[in-house]
Amino acid sequence: MNQKMLSFKLNRLVIACACSFPIMSFAASTTDAEIQQLRDEVKALKLLMQQYAQQQQSNQQSLQQIQASTTKINTENTPALKVEGTRLKTKAGAELTFYGNVRADASYQSEGGSAARLYNQINTVPLTGNNESSDRLKASLAATRLGLDFKTATSGKDINAKLEVDFLGTNDALRIRHAYMNYGNWLIGQTWSNFAVPDYMPETIDALGYVGGAVKRTPQVRYSHKFSPITNVVLAAEDAKDESSNMRLPALTARLNHQLNERVQLSARAMGTEKKTDTDAEMAWGVGLGAKWDVTDKTMIKADYYHVKGDSSFVSWSNQGFVTNANKDIIARNEFDSITLGITQQFSPQLRGTLGYGYMKADQNDAYINALTDKTKANKDLWQAWANLFYSPIKPISLGLEYVYGEREAFAPAPNGSQTGTDNRVNAVAMYNF
Template sequence: MKTQKLNLVKKTFKIKPMILACAAAFPMWTHAAVSEAEVEQLRDEVKALKAMMQQYVQQQNTLSSEIKDVKQGPVVTAQTQKTTQTPSLSLNTKSGAEFSLYGNVRADASYQAEGGSLSRLYNQMNSVPLEGNAESSDRLKATLAATRLGLDFKTPTQVGEVGGKIEVDFLGANDGLRIRHAYLTYGDWLVGQTWSNFAVPDYMPETIDALGYVGGAVKRTPQVRYSHKFSPETNLVLAAEDSKDDSSNMRLPALTARLNHKMTDTLMLSARAMGAEKKTDTDTETAWGLGLGAKLDLTDKTVLKADYYHVKGDSSFVSWTNQGFVTNADKDIIATNEFDSITVGLTQQISAQWRGTLGYGYMKADNNADYVNSLVDKTKANKNLWQAWANVFYSPVKPISLGLEYVYGEREAFGAAPNGSTKGEDNRINAVAMYNF
């Protein structure tokens, strides 16, 4: 179409001189001896030629304008831009909240040379049988119970954005569905269940075991939490939590505080504190704890993590601990357990597809005679625990992660079994395959 218009322009320039020549010759014709009818005919033809010339001039101007537009390109208006943009995909609930779906399909397997009961695949270091006493040896276990499904929500409002999360897996009783996280957020506030403000997993070295190893904690509690940011590097988090301690009749929530500080671009620190009332039918006692975590990027591919706890009177926040307190026949609290624990690990990103971790965890209980002598079964309480592990992960493509891990650990009990043994052993190879979506 544009080519046809350009050809029409060329023809227009050729016709125009002919029209002008005819017009110039017209006066000469009027001096000749011609009839009145011929003169009128000539006048009509001249008028027609003038009309044709004006039409051609208009067409020429129009074509010139179009040619200029072709050279400059189309003019895109704001309205054109608005209507030609590809709309973004948005998922909404019936009430108008935006949401996104995430999760993983996870298959775990473990070959257990020595370890805990047949009913559980994951870590149970504090209760593995003592040597020679109904040990669970040479067992293969598998489960998909750690498969996870989550939803993140957000709703813009006139007074700010309201957010929420629901996340579940199948690690409940008999592989039943259980709540991992379920909370709402508004401004600096959080209400619901999520990671404890005291026993955070952020500084645990990476493991394949879904529950982690000695020295770490994977505690999730119902809580009301408030966060305050002092600067881009420092923030304080305060929370009132239900620690779900079955040994205590909770009357007041546990109070926790966590101060996070980014020392440098490569070093992050976290200091934590906890206080909680432990209550029986006739007595009360105050439990407390301190924690310190650190994450250091040694290089852009090497990360060092460490986490330390000192706790007295509580067994609900940090995993694998002894009973927090013991009572007499009258339900009076006569002694409490006190312990120190630490976990440390190094993770190396070997390549874009490969990474691995070396880790070690240790826990030591205070040798409190009043506490130990009050225990009904001293073989179920531990002087100390330790575990060491090494794992490697391979991701052939981004959504898939395959892992293999070896873990070895020991526990030393306060009391000896009938055969005189005080040592229990955990010796396993773990494997995992995950599809993350």
């Protein structure tokens, strides 16, 4: 109903009433027609007010019905995942962050490994003249990654968890990279080994890294303790996933991290684990030392060193950790040193590059070497050198190009006399991070 019309009628009635009193007091000439007109106007005004009240009541009832219907829909269709502002929440109330990347890798292999997968195979590249795999173009999207981070607030400390997968399993099958929960100083689940950490490896395009470094994720129980803002220790019991050994006890690892100053970080690590066959058992051990140095705001140097005896599961590309006789007695263990060193330069906000070098050398243990069935498949030493550039035209996109050259020297020559195999490749990658 038009409120302006109602206001106009009321004002007119008030004026009429005000004027009628003097007329009634001082003159009796008011006609019956004028009185009837005033009555008609009052009656019309009452009708208008009744219609306006009925319309308001109808509108209110409609609004209540809409609100009740909306509430019912929201109650019956509450999703397991909902958005609150800019945060996602699970049905149980945990805050959720979804991340990952779409990654396309390509490699032109001048010389290298025979396996279909394009990533590093330096320890198994064919010796020269022996079924070499040359002039091959390989491509894959198997390193595409999906991840979820969870956080639940409690009366004490927050509970955090992570689940991250890629497609680098057998035949590009989905595999678990990280799956763990973290409460206070404790972590339970699978993540980077406490001994073989990738933090000190120079940057590469190759998803597995190069010789001298380690890319190892293990199921573990981990405890961290902070001595000061710049020093902490991490202790862990890990399943090393060593197929050559029957695990009876977990591997024990320890890592001491120290921030020397604003630009230098150091990490000292130790590992001890039992190697067991059906009839015998021996201890394997290792130590590691890593360093990161921010020379300037745009220049970083990384270095990592390992010395390991009796184990091949933690540090990548090494020979088998031990050899056995016919009775499955452990008769000798492999021992090796490895190092990787690299410098990364940030040329601009969009462009950076890395030069890197990695080397691994096995001890000349005659008992170990003589027990090998095929000495051409075990390596006296390995090395690789690489150079890459990464360019990000816009923030979520990263493009990379890399050249790598490396060699392996076997303990014994092949029938044609060759004792050296070569890895010679150009790698490229395109990533969309989300």
